[in-house]
Amino acid sequence: MTDRTTPPGTSSDGVPDTPILERVASGDPQAMTDLVDTYGDLVWSLARRYFGASPLAAESVQEAFLSLWSSAGRYSPGRGSELTFVLTVARRRMVDQIRHEARFSDSVPLIGDEPDPALDGERGLAVLLDSVRLEPLLGDLSENEREILSLSLYEGYSHSEIAKRSGMPVGTVKTRIRRSLIRLRRGLKLSQEEGHRGSD
Amino acid sequence: MAPIDRMRELLAGEAAGERLEDAEWLELKELLASMPHAERRREREEMEQAAALAQAAFLAGDRASWRAIPEDLRARLIAMGRARAADKAPRRPRPAARFGWGWAAAAAMMLVWLATAVWLQRPQPLMDSEAIEAAADSVSLPWSSDIAGYEQVRGRILWSDSLQAGEMRFSGLPPNDPGVAQYQLWIVDPDRYDNPVDGGVFDVSPAGESVVAVQAKLPVAEPAAFAVTLEQAGGVVVSKGPLLLIASEG
Numbered sequence: 001m002t003d004r005t006t007p008p009g010t011s012s013d014g015v016p017d018t019p020i021l022e023r024v025a026s027g028d029p030q031a032m033t034d035l036v037d038t039y040g041d042l043v044w045s046l047a048r049r050y051f052g053a054s055p056l057a058a059e060s061v062q063e064a065f066l067s068l069w070s071s072a073g074r075y076s077p078g079r080g081s082e083l084t085f086v087l088t089v090a091r092r093r094m095v096d097q098i099r100h101e102a103r104f105s106d107s108v109p110l111i112g113d114e115p116d117p118a119l120d121g122e123r124g125l126a127v128l129l130d131s132v133r134l135e136p137l138l139g140d141l142s143e144n145e146r147e148i149l150s151l152s153l154y155e156g157y158s159h160s161e162i163a164k165r166s167g168m169p170v171g172t173v174k175t176r177i178r179r180s181l182i183r184l185r186r187g188l189k190l191s192q193e194e195g196h197r198g199s200d
Numbered sequence: 201m202a203p204i205d206r207m208r209e210l211l212a213g214e215a216a217g218e219r220l221e222d223a224e225w226l227e228l229k230e231l232l233a234s235m236p237h238a239e240r241r242r243e244r245e246e247m248e249q250a251a252a253l254a255q256a257a258f259l260a261g262d263r264a265s266w267r268a269i270p271e272d273l274r275a276r277l278i279a280m281g282r283a284r285a286a287d288k289a290p291r292r293p294r295p296a297a298r299f300g301w302g303w304a305a306a307a308a309m310m311l312v313w314l315a316t317a318v319w320l321q322r323p324q325p326l327m328d329s330e331a332i333e334a335a336a337d338s339v340s341l342p343w344s345s346d347i348a349g350y351e352q353v354r355g356r357i358l359w360s361d362s363l364q365a366g367e368m369r370f371s372g373l374p375p376n377d378p379g380v381a382q383y384q385l386w387i388v389d390p391d392r393y394d395n396p397v398d399g400g401v402f403d404v405s406p407a408g409e410s411v412v413a414v415q416a417k418l419p420v421a422e423p424a425a426f427a428v429t430l431e432q433a434g435g436v437v438v439s440k441g442p443l444l445l446i447a448s449e450g
Contacts, residue, residue, distance in 0.1 A: 025336070032282050040277065062273075070336065071335075079245070091252040134257035153217075177216050179209075185250035
């Protein structure tokens with residue numbers, strides 16, 4: 001496997017020095033490679049968790065990068081990190097894929113049928129994910145709320161499947177997911193505001 | 201519940217990947233419409249970001265699920281990206297001959313309505329012109345026609361892949377009787393679909409300029425052309441044309 005631990009345009013710890021998306025928007029060919037090498041493992045890992053061994057995983061990753069190339073010009077560091085932008089666009093494409101295929105139930109991860117190898121945690125993905133510091137916020141949710149949110153956002157289960165697994169009515173599942181997400185959003189906003197105040 | 205709280209509840213459902221019920225979707229649309237454009241964009245973005253970051257946070261705590269992107273997929277993505285960068289224009293230009301009137305004539309008898317049960321009858325987010333125009337990938341194409349009675353039509357179609365939203369403007373398009381016939385938009389996305397995608401049916405009243413939202417029944421990317429036909433009320437699955445209006449890069 002190609003060593004892509006420190007792709008061009010990134011520092012030795014794997015974190016981009018300058019926004020790759022700005023270079024993508026300007027048509028820099030190297031930026032296309034950098035974008036894939038910096039975020040490819042991350043987007044692929046999320047897609048694999050969402051779609052399992054289904055070909056939809058590769059399709060959604062391809063759609064995500066197509067979308068990133070198209071929307072790179074809209075990225076503004078003032079509205080969030082590049083990582084957040086990439087994650088948001090990639091998630092949007094995964095959700096589109098799910099809606100398009102209308103088969104949440106078939107998207108359950110296919111454990112045991114995973115042709116691609118597990119990733120060494122010391123590579124760039126560890127650095128990227130280390131910057132997603134949501135643990136304190138997720139910790140504010142109850143165990144049940146966290147589990148339901150994980151099944152929905154991370155594993156791609158439908159509300160009815162979560163209801164079946166948890167024994168809760170679908171309406172309760174829906175409400176808990178919505179309210180948990182609202183709390184996360186509020187917590188993120190507060191921590192960003194605190195961060196801004198701290199840097200003043 | 202305060203309107204802002206209700207709006208956030210619905211946005212949270214949307215960001216979580218939930219398919220809102222039609223009543224909820226309309227409610228969300230009304231709630232968003234009451235806010236300034238920049239504010240509603242921020243509200244939606246923040247909720248989407250929270251969902252995306254939470255998804256990544258769950259991955260961060262699940263090292264067994266960390267995967268290396270397959271080499272063939274990586275190579276394909278890089279090749280596609282570099283090909284795109286090599287193309288100086290932000291969008292890949294289409295060969296004129298392929299999607300000009302030659303295409304129109306060839307396609308006139310073969311407009312097959314494409315939709316899935318999921319997207320069918322699904323109202324799509326109504327974006328205002330400003331939001332669509334502001335998108336980095338927005339395109340604006342003028343209508344043209346060589347069909348008698350439609351040569352005078354003026355206007356454009358505005359479309360954004362990233363937003364999956366568009367808007368059509370017409371002046372001079374003959375009004376229709378909605379009970380008898382309706383206009384239907386077709387979106388040509390040959391890289392993804394063999395047949396044009398249904399872009400929704402719409403009506404034109406006698407008064408002035410008409411502004412109509414595109415209602416694509418499937419996700420489309422870099423449409424090569426848009427075409428308008430006049431069909432029976434409710435639209436058709438297979439159109440025999442003629443293509444009254446065309447908007448394409450060719």
